[in-house]
Amino acid sequence: MGTVASPAPAAQAGLAASLHYSGQGRSPAGRIGLRAIDPERYVIFDVSTSRVLEEVEANKAFYVVYDGAVYLHQRTSYVCELLDLGERVAYVRPTRAKYYTSVSDVTDVHVTGSKVAYPTPREALAAIQARRGGMGGGGGPGGVKTEAGMGVKSEAGGEGLGVKVEVKDEEQHEGQQAAVVPGWAAQHPASGDGRGLTAPSDGDGGSSSGGDGDGDGDGDGDGGGDSSSSGGSGGGGGGSSACCESCYVTVRFLGYHTVAHGTGEILDSVQLFLPDSQWETQASYVRLPPTARRRCRDAALDFREGVHAAAHAVLNALPLYMVCNPSDVATECDNPYDTRYRPERLLLYDKHPGGIGLAAQATPLFPELLRRALALVTECPCPYHRGCPACVQHLDCKNYNAVLSKAGAAVVLRAAIEQEERHAAGHGPREGGA
Known part of the structure; x- marks a missing residue:
């Protein structure tokens, strides 16, 4: 088998000058979110495990999290217990509710x-x-x-x-x-x-x-x-x-409806502020x-x-x-x-x-x-x-x-x-x- 020729010394010097080590914890990719492009976001926090589930763009947050909302994340349903508008954090807890929620807006x-x-x-x-x-x-x-x-x-x-x-x-x-x-x-x-x-x-x-x-x-x-x-x-x-x-x-945002799974029956309507x-x-x-x-x-x-x-x-x-x-x-x-x-x-x-x-x-x-x-x-x-x-x-x-x-x-x-x-x-x- 033939051998691969190594680059010339001048080329090696130029290649080394164009590369630098950023370190394992300094990669910029870890600081960039790919799921949301809006810099203003709401954090969804699971109080049962004390971990962050995900971040939602501010202009979409009120469609998925609000007081009483049923939030679905990776096949698990959560109910939003509190939406802190000042801190932009939604506190949720796992639930087995037989309904989902749908927001009403103009x-x-x-x-x-x-x-x-x-x-x-x-x-x-x-x-x-x-x-x-x-x-x-x-x-x-x-x-x-x-x-x-x-x-x-x-x-x-x-x-x-x-x-x-x-x-x-x-x-x-x-x-x-x-x-x-x-x-x-x-x-x-x-x-x-x-x-x-x-x-x-x-x-x-x-x-x-x-x-x-x-x-x-x-x-x-x-x-x-x-x-x-x-x-x-x-x-x-x-x-x-x-x-x-x-x-x-x-x-x-006017309010939300609780809708039964399977039948689509509206169980309740709640006003939002x-x-x-x-x-x-x-x-x-x-x-x-x-x-x-x-x-x-x-x-x-x-x-x-x-x-x-x-x-x-x-x-x-x-x-x-x-x-x-x-x-x-x-x-x-x-x-x-x-x-x-x-x-x-x-x-x-x-x-x-x-x-x-x-x-x-x-x-x-x-x-x-x-x-x-x-x-x-x-x-x-x-x-x-x-x-x-x-x-x-x-x-x-x-x-x-x-x-x-x-x-x-x-x-x-x-x-x-x-x-x-x-x-x-x-x-x-x-x-x-x-």
């Missing part, structure tokens, strides 16, 4: 409109535009034709979605009176991705969660009106009115045109249910375009007992503080996401009013998939797709509250 997303920390790279937007042109007018996977009578026809080729639009007179000039303020796209005309377009709104578009009451600023009495910029910082590509902006997510959890992240959204509410009203469908179901469908379609899971991205879920105002929009937000870039990455994909979501809804054979997990239900819905309408989702998604096609055809972004 989540609000407030879009602030500032620039995102992770703008979509220009190269990625250019690749998406090229792919749309190659697929013949942005049909995308699962491309869906709009139903007859809505006056929208697609042609292959062209930039953005590559569509030719024929709309009714009442819809053709809808939202076209806003002055478009040149932003990122005007400063970078060579890129052609159209980010940064901003359209001051005149307040058309708002929904009252208490019902389908009409009254927005479009003159036909629909909805209610808050105002926001049309395509804020880091907005979508030239073929989309979607925009990505910073937002604050606030979670208010916990501080709100709030963090800043990023959200990508498109506003819905007033025609979505009108068509739901004409079809005797609940608009709130349609918007909630459509948002679920978009969220279900997202993993087809990027690697993510329910712990990474979420949407706004409607509560059946909530009577607050909710903006008329389809929104996705990063569930991690500061954002992880998924919402920004989804912004230029919104037209394709809408089409794929409509395909999920229309092609699903389930006959249920509230759909199923294959179309408009989502396993991570905080309101247990209440306030859903599969038929309403199809109406809302078609209206949103038509708005994107009008935008791609050069009619500009429409106004409305975010």
